[in-house]
Amino acid sequence: MISRLPKWVEYGAFILAFTAGSVNAIGLLGFEHQSVSHLSGTATLVGTQLLSSSPTVLFHLMGILVSFMFGATISGAFLSGSSLKLGRHYDTLLLIEAGLLLFAIDLLQDGTYYGHYMASAACGLQNALATTYSGAIVRTTHVTGIFTDLGIMLGGILKGEKFDKRKAVLFMLIIAGFISGGALGAYLFAKLQFFALLAPAAICIALAMSYRFYKALNRPKP
Template identity: 75%
Template sequence: MVTEGTDLISKLPKWVEAGAFILAFIAGSVNAIGLLGFKHQSVSHLSGTATLVGTQLLNSSYTDLFHLSGIMLSFMLGAALSGALLTGSSLKLGRHYDTLLVIEGLCLLSAIYLLQGGSFYGHYMASAACGLQNALATTYSGAIVRTTHVTGIFTDLGIMLGTTLKGERFDRRKAILFLLIIIGFISGGTFGALLFNQMQFQALAGPALICFILAITYRIYKTKTAPRR
């Protein structure tokens, strides 16, 4: 399993580390804003949300149960959108990564509008944005690169350290990529918290802007590197 992951990482372009860092930064920002402003509810991953659904089944709090289920469904629908627009499992120019990043940014801006109006549907838009992003990264990396949560990343790093103790080769590039994702997620959380303290829900405009910049950068790079006819 480690060998398969290593092969997939080696096939990714050299600039994927920068992209993974930025995507993790975005997700960390959104999740921090969610934790601070959405009743301490994570939106970039669903492990805690699924646990809360289980507890609400016992507490018979149907309002909270509906809301938590909506967050999970929104995350899945965001991932479904990525699956519909992307084809194949390799990173190739010409695919709709820029389109998805623009949609993610628009989802975050929609979340601002809804949350400022007191609508909990804003939580769903933020969760859909994270589901879309996580599927975007997972699609081109074979589930090796995940940018909206770091549980799997820490697990993979632990496996790598364990296999190294058995004498297997330590993949430095893979380890660096994982560390960049962790650093990006944590620093994004700091960024999101700082913005939330100053702007409340308008803080989501920060990660939305980064999505748009990343989409424009990808489009320019794709145009410049596309083969001329």
């Protein structure tokens, strides 16, 4: 599947992972140490809260889960198929993601938890966007699966299997993007608090405009 994707996908994956890493770092630092770009930890906390006497916390955690799925639903409504195809609404989805992040800033500044849900929805939308064009090979909002796949590839080398260098490079770029995005998110949060989400929102807008420009240049001539 990776070999069928255009070469510029690596750059897009890095930028998207950078964006998600930044949002997640801001979430960890500002949303009561709660991740929003992936749900494994949140789902575990939901399980622990089932035995707790604090329904408010439980409903908040479940809201993050549902919001992530809602964001993925938006991507599913706009996109179809598992192949990357010029002309699909990737730019529209990136602009929606930016809008969700900007809305999150407004809500968080007012001290409401609904801002957490907007940030989680933005990450769910992005993760589904990348999944629909990569056949679930590329996930940009978390790196657990990426490290797992790299481990499988290294194990294959021990059995004498051919090493897919392009896939390995793509995975390393996603990891590097997520980590470096986290560093930027932490730096900006220390300076700007929740206004740090302006940076990933701006990246989404810039990426959407770049895609529109590229699409216009490569539109078939009548």
